[in-house]
Amino acid sequence: MNLLELPALLVLDVQKGFDDPYWGKRNNLEAEDNIARLLTEWRNRHGEVIYTKHLSLDPGSPLHHRNPLGTELKEVIKPVEGEVIFTKNVNSGFIGTELESYLKRKQVKSVVITGLSTQHCVSTTTRMSGNLGFDTYLVSDAIAAFEITDHKGVKHTAESIQEHELAMLQKEFATIVTTDNLIKQLVQQ
Known part of the structure; x- marks a missing residue:
């Protein structure tokens, strides 16, 4: 990985509602x-930090738009002044938001994606980012998946979901990196 300029850091849907059983x-x-850790690096370098917040239209979801506690961003990643938040009610951070035009207006060519959850908003946003022509990096240890039961009633572990999503996203849509590797690359520049 060779980062010529600091990419925008995207923090997707790190909301309290994801702590719900x-x-x-x-x-x-x-x-x-x-x-x-990545936020600290980006802020120290005065990099572009962008958040998405999922406001679900499903009344049964902990992220339902009328549930202010569930939709609130977690304390550990709280935005600071000047960091942008885009709200959405679909999986992609690019659909129904100004994210793409914002990145183009700021002349951002590459993005680093983090957040929740791997099989939903992270995967969808990563795919669209790659398709839209952004040089996309996905931080494998700064995302998390949840277990899921498929259409046949088979339960898949969160770890297997994570590994399969990363395998599908690698090369086609993004370069998979780790937090340590990314920070090391930034420090060497």
């Missing part, structure tokens, strides 16, 4: 701490 078991409990 509604979602099932989760992997990578260190994701928020790794996102916080």
